[in-house]
Amino acid sequence: MKYYITTAIDYVNAKPHIGHAFEKVQADVLARYHRALGDDTYFLTGSDENSLKNVQAAKKAGIPINDFVDQNAQYFIDLKKILNLSFDSFIRTTEKRHFDGASKLWSAFKKEDIYKKDYQGFYCVGCEEFKTEKDLVDGCCPEHNTKPELIEEENYFFRLSNYQNELLELIEKNVIEITPDFRKNEIVSFIKGGLEDFSISRSRKRAENWGVPVPGDDDQIMYVWIDALSNYITALDYSTDGELFQKYWVNGDKRIHVIGKGILRFHAVYWPAMLLSSGIFAPLQVASHEYLTINGQKMSKSLGNIIDPDELTNRYGVDATRYLLISALPQNSDGDISWEKMDEKFTSDLANNLGNLVQRAISMMDRYSIKIPRSTSSGEGIDFSIAEEMEKTDTAGALKKIMSLAEIANKYIAEKQPWVLAKEGKTEELTQVLLRVYTDLINIARALLPFMPETAEKMQKQLMTLEPEPLFPRLES
Ligand SMILES: [Zn+2]
Numbered sequence: 186m187k188y189y190i191t192t193a194i195d196y197v198n199a200k201p202h203i204g205h206a207f208e209k210v211q212a213d214v215l216a217r218y219h220r221a222l223g224d225d226t227y228f229l230t231g232s233d234e235n236s237l238k239n240v241q242a243a244k245k246a247g248i249p250i251n252d253f254v255d256q257n258a259q260y261f262i263d264l265k266k267i268l269n270l271s272f273d274s275f276i277r278t279t280e281k282r283h284f285d286g287a288s289k290l291w292s293a294f295k296k297e298d299i300y301k302k303d304y305q306g307f308y309c310v311g312c313e314e315f316k317t318e319k320d321l322v323d324g325c326c327p328e329h330n331t332k333p334e335l336i337e338e339e340n341y342f343f344r345l346s347n348y349q350n351e352l353l354e355l356i357e358k359n360v361i362e363i364t365p366d367f368r369k370n371e372i373v374s375f376i377k378g379g380l381e382d383f384s385i386s387r388s389r390k391r392a393e394n395w396g397v398p399v400p401g402d403d404d405q406i407m408y409v410w411i412d413a414l415s416n417y418i419t420a421l422d423y424s425t426d427g428e429l430f431q432k433y434w435v436n437g438d439k440r441i442h443v444i445g446k447g448i449l450r451f452h453a454v455y456w457p458a459m460l461l462s463s464g465i466f467a468p469l470q471v472a473s474h475e476y477l478t479i480n481g482q483k484m485s486k487s488l489g490n491i492i493d494p495d496e497l498t499n500r501y502g503v504d505a506t507r508y509l510l511i512s513a514l515p516q517n518s519d520g521d522i523s524w525e526k527m528d529e530k531f532t533s534d535l536a537n538n539l540g541n542l543v544q545r546a547i548s549m550m551d552r553y554s555i556k557i558p559r560s561t562s563s564g565e566g567i568d569f570s571i572a573e574e575m576e577k578t579d580t581a582g583a584l585k586k587i588m589s590l591a592e593i594a595n596k597y598i599a600e601k602q603p604w605v606l607a608k609e610g611k612t613e614e615l616t617q618v619l620l621r622v623y624t625d626l627i628n629i630a631r632a633l634l635p636f637m638p639e640t641a642e643k644m645q646k647q648l649m650t651l652e653p654e655p656l657f658p659r660l661e662s
Pocket of ligand 1: 309310311312313326327328329330
């Protein structure tokens with residue numbers, strides 16, 4: 186199977202925080218899982234650099250915009266090493282391949298879908314989106330708590346209303362698959378409420394001369410979301426109809442966009458409509474995740490509660506950080522973290538449940554000279570699969586299932602008391618018990634591979650050599 190997976194591309198107006206880290210890790214887990222299944226997998230991430238937000242942040246920092254985006258994009262590229270991500274490509278929307286591809290896509294839109302008109306509306310720069318009365322709470326953007334700006338100008342518009350019925354049908358038939366279900370329902374009712382045409386350009390002046398020019402109209406710059414969404418194909422060399430585009434987009438089997446709930450409409454409505462209009466629509470999955478909060482509060486600069494991803498990896502190590510992020514965010518609701526909670530979880534789930542299990546079991550196998558099977562194919566042991574959770578992109582659910590296996594194996598050891606069997610000379614039963622635990626550990630290691638790649642490898646090695654070493658050293662207080 187040819188599997189194509191992407192994350193949202195991030196504004197580079199600030200450094201990445203653990204919300205960004207969560208999303209990259211989640212997509213990485215899915216990519217590694219599919220590679221382990223033998224799927225031909227391509228994993229893309231990147232940075233959204235053409236936004237007005239970036240221009241404003243650069244001004245504030247007193248740095249030329251080009252240097253500013255170069256510098257900040259690097260922080261996002263560096264996440265690869267910090268979080269052990271396995272992405273195949275990183276697209277920056279200031280690259281030529283992106284500009285060329287975004288222009289090609291615009292030019293491919295059906296002529297009847299694009300029109301120009303005078304427009305007046307409230308624009309939130311934080312969201313990079315026009316807001317309607319319905320979207321606002323007490324006149325403010327609920328996402329940013331700021332009053333949007335009143336903008337009046339002549340823009341190009343996209344006739345989204347042309348696609349209302351088609352989109353609805355594609356979503357209801359899961360050709361555009363939205364996970365989880367409650368987010369799908371939300372989009373269905375949004376579409377049923379009536380789709381309004383939306384502005385897809387801005388004046389060069391308002392864009393501060395930054396962004397992708399509208400083909401054939403020098404006074405207009407593409408609305409940042411129009412260019413940003415096209416990254417999913419420009420990174421595959423859509424502009425030259427390249428091999429990657431043919432392989433993973435046109436002839437691919439699965440295309441999946443991992444995104445946060447705040448930008449679901451862009452991915453489940455606007456983006457498919459753009460693809461339909463340009464004649465390159467292909468079935469999609471849009472995997473929406475909820476938000477991480479810190480001590481019950483939204484992460485924000487003004488609250489000063491932002492945590493850098495490398496603060497986590499410095500304290501817990503890379504794999505444990507991946508574990509803590511994924512397990513903190515259930516699929517159907519926001520997930521809250523705090524240093525206390527993370528410390529506690531590290532100790533109970535990783536050091537005690539998993540770490541102790543591996544160390545105890547391997548020590549016993551060694552002590553009682555258990556002959557371990559040469560092949561590591563699963564024999565008798567706990568029968569399980571995380572396939573269903575993973576197809577639904579419920580990574581937290583899958584991880585929980587895997588960790589419950591470690592719990593079951595711990596209980597099994599406590600109940601069978603191999604040390605008593607050894608004392609009583611019940612060699613056959615002792616061997617059987619420890620071989621079953623061995624199989625469980627092999628299965629756990631295999632299932633953990635996409636989540637904690639280094640830990641899974643260490644487990645497999647220790648199971649081969651029967652030389653236990655602590656997987657999760659105790660935390661410093
Ligand atoms: Zn906003």
